[in-house]
Amino acid sequence: MSQRLAQLVVRHTLRLPRPAGSPGQGAVAARQFDAALMAAGFKLSAELLESLSGLSEAAVVHTAVRTLRTVREMAGDHVRHNAYFVDFPANVPDTLDFWRECVIEALADPAARERTLDRLSIGVVNLLTLPSYGRYPHTYTELLAAHDELIAAAGDRVTVLHLGGPAEEEIRALYLALAGSRTPLGDDVLPDLRALAAHCVDGPQPAAIPVRENRALVNEARLTAGAPLLLDTVTDVLRLARALSGGTVTLQEPTRFTTLPRPVRRALLAGLDSVVAASPAKLADVHAHREQWKRLGERLHPHEYPRWPHAADVFAVARGDLEARTFDSRVEELLAADDVVGAARLLESAPGRLLRSLDRLLRTAGTPRERDAVAAAAEEAAPRVAGRVVLAVREHLHNRPAASGKRRVFVNRAGRAWVASDSRRRLPAPERERLLAAFDAEIGRRLPTPERLLVDPDVLGVALPLSGRATTAGLGVLPRGSVTRVDGELLRFFVYWKEACRTTDFDLSAILLDGSYRTVSWLSYTALSSLDGEHSGDITSAPEGASEFINLRLGKARCTFIVPQVDIFAGEGFDEVEESFFGFMLRDGEQRGRPFEPRTVRMKSELRGPGKVALPLVFRRERDGRWTALWLHLYLRGMPSANRVEANKVTVENLLRPLVERRPLTVGYLVDLMAARGATVTELDGGALPDGPVTYLGLARPEGLHPDSVVITPENLRDIIPA
Incomplete structure (x- = not known):
């Protein structure tokens, strides 16, 4: 358990807990570990490399195996990214020529010939019935053989892993940070908090747990350990009951309450009784979720416990037998x-x-x-x-x-x-x-007024994370509304999905819009190539996992906006597949390499949300010709099946204008307020770092900061929100 939690520390903080092990001569293994990390776009800090070098070779190898698995998953490099066209982005055919070739191959196949002729006789051919369509025509090994090795470039991503403290210390620090967060955590982070809360239930606790969802998971761990519950509203009890039944604590989806053991029922009813006894007005909160309270009452049997009459009042209000004005x-x-x-x-x-x-x-x-x-x-x-x-x-x-x-x-x-x-x-x-x-x-x-505030200018356009639900888990992911620079000549999107139990077809597309938000063109399985870029080809099922790519040359793009989207054509939803994620890569014009190269990945985010169409972000050409990314993390309802970019054009056009014109509060807003209160603000310019401690705000922690510095990066950006 501790080893798994230590990997959560790496994922959430980019800090590697100080490895335990006997002293030794681990310098060679540490350098090999560093080289392996660099292939995935990561690197050991100088301090961490030195620390590992003083351990035994076995200890370094043990640490490397676990850490490499974690960081490769963060970058999306833990799976094989094959492409339908083996030479992608070269030699992508014209769409109609490609379809015509698929029909010719079907006519040459005795098993498919008669069915294809029948369809041709009525003038309509279903691409999904053609044997060569939607299935990889080559292996992943054959794809690798068709591409030169990636040549490293100065613009490749390098994410530095820093040295942390002892594992148990880092785990408890992460627990305190997540449990005490002032903003709601994302749904993909809540399971991590649940695991951390169970591990840390007997240790120090946050001074306050202001977010109710966090409190529910902490209470779940406390109930299991026999510790007093943290309750001050009746809804706290409802969230806890949902957690104990395997439901979500966000109250957004119905939960089927399970049969609860008698000690658990007593704890929940006693908690309800104490909350209502202290403040009878809180009975009014029952109305917001009265149906759920009715279902929970069927499991708790409050009539069996007359010593807690105030708890019974909760269910009486839910049934309408007792009035509680809101x-x-x-x-x-x-x-x-x-x-x-x-x-x-x-x-x-x-x-x-x-x-x-x-x-x-x-x-x-x-x-x-x-x-x-x-x-x-x-x-x-x-x-x-x-x-x-x-x-x-x-x-x-x-x-x-x-x-x-x-x-x-x-x-x-x-x-x-x-x-x-x-x-x-x-x-x-x-x-x-x-x-x-x-x-x-x-x-x-x-806000604090730090004596010395060191700021990376790239962080000033990052939106304040007022809710963890405005972002997703992944690498390089920023809150909805954030604007960041895009530096590179080749922009490549990718999507990966693996179906759980039903044939599932995700389609990666991109709409190109002009400055008036009108569609100029698009790339998808119905438009494989254009002057703007190339699509890697349509994959229609993913029992072993599948990937699709879109390649664009930013300097030649005939548009103002590029809007990548992932459509569900058939099968399981984003919340149902075994795994799915989206990301983008940036490359120099001469960089070749495989379709997927982890060192060039700038962002990789999980696709877990409602609806049938995902809009992760939009790319915008500014007036000076530079490109920026505006982070969306949005999902559209779409159609039950057969979603295509052509059917979503009008919706995206209407949606984009108010999103682009909206101005969220950013890190730059808080920096201006701190400067107005007397903070000395210095921009990070690549020169020497200050000798003493500073408060640092940036997209990544630079090496060489004073150890007593306060560091705020996207991993802990929630800490910048004042209490």
Whole structure:
């Protein structure tokens, strides 16, 4: 277990826990380990290389085997990436010529000839019925033989692994960081927290666990260990019961509650009783999930435990046998009576809800006096609201000056996106500006003022991770809304999937749009090659795993936007396949190599979400000709099957404009606030690093920083969010 958790440390922090082992002469093995890492785009820091060199050869080899497996998986190099066309991106045929060749081969095949002739007689041929279509015509070994070895280039990715402390120390530090996170973790990180919580249940705990989903997983471990539960709402108990039944703790999907042992039922009912006894008003929270409470009551049998009458009240409210008026109903009653000031005063007792209701209150207020009262209530409430909520509302107000009638993008917690007309009235400018200034002052007050702040300019466009669900697990992945530079001549997308139990066909495509968001062209299995690039060919099933690629020359692309997408044509969804991920590579113009080269991978992210169409990111040509990437992490509903890029063009065109025009709060925003409060900001320019400790913000930790420095990189970017 500890070894597996130590690999989580590598994955989440890019720190290798200090290997345990007897001293020895491990320098040769350490250099071989470093060379093997470099083939996957990783490297040992000088300090880590020195530490490994002082261990025995056996200890180094043991560490190398485990670590190489982890980092190769991070870069997507743990699987074989074959391509349909063995010479890809060279010699990709014209689409119609390729289809014609498949038909000719089918006619030459006695087993397929009659069926193909029948289809030809009515003028329609199903490509999926042609024997040579959608299946690799060569082995992976034959693909490797057809390509020259990649020649290293200065632009290749190098991700440095740094030396950490003892394994147990690093594991506990990672647990405290994840459990105490101020922002929700992604669904792909929650299983890691569950494993860490079970391991660390007897050790130090975070001072606070503000995110409810995290608290549920910690409570699951505490219940198993017999430790007191951390509960302050009835919903905390519901989340815990879902976790114990193998369900999600996000409350977004129905959970089938299992039969729970009697000691567990007693613990849950006792917890419910104590929460309601301390604050009977919390019974109103039951209404939000009353059906789930009814199902849970059938498993807990509260009538068997009369000593916890307050717990029984929870289920009575769910059944409708006991009235519990909600806070929201009182607010709605005041608004229905046009008493905006009264609603704002009531919401002052729930400052988080007040800030989340701010837009509606300002739109509803009909007089300057009412608007002033709403703004004053928000200013007074802001110091009592979590930092991420203040930031989220500030970001919302910043993006609200646009007039009504424009398109508005909605994104739910699972990453599903849709577009609708924005019919909201314009916010009053004086109050909007007043609140923006007030929130800036409040956020600035909470930020630290480091004496020396060292900043990598590339991190300034990274969006603040106000929710872990705005990103995915992987390598080089940034939060939704982040903008980063794209340096390279050849851009290559890739998708990999492996079906679990049903034949599954994922299709990689790319839409090219002009500056007015109109489609110029696209690359897909229906358009294998163009002046802009090449598609590697369509694979229609993946029992052993399959890959597809798109190759583009950025300098020659006849567009302003490049939008890669992954469509589910048939079979299992993104959440059902055994494995699926998307990524992109960048290469110099003369770099050849295989279709997939881990050293050139800039981003690799898991594909796990709802819907039938994935939009991981979009590439944009700026006015000066440079290219940038805008991170999306979105999923579209699509059709039940046979999703194709041609059918999604209009949706993508409508979706892209409001996404590109929206301005999220970034790391640069917080840097400006810290500078305004007196922090000395220095940009990292490739020169000598400061001698003393600094607070460093960047995309990767540079070697040579003072050991007492505070380091913020994408791996722990959540730590920059003020409490």
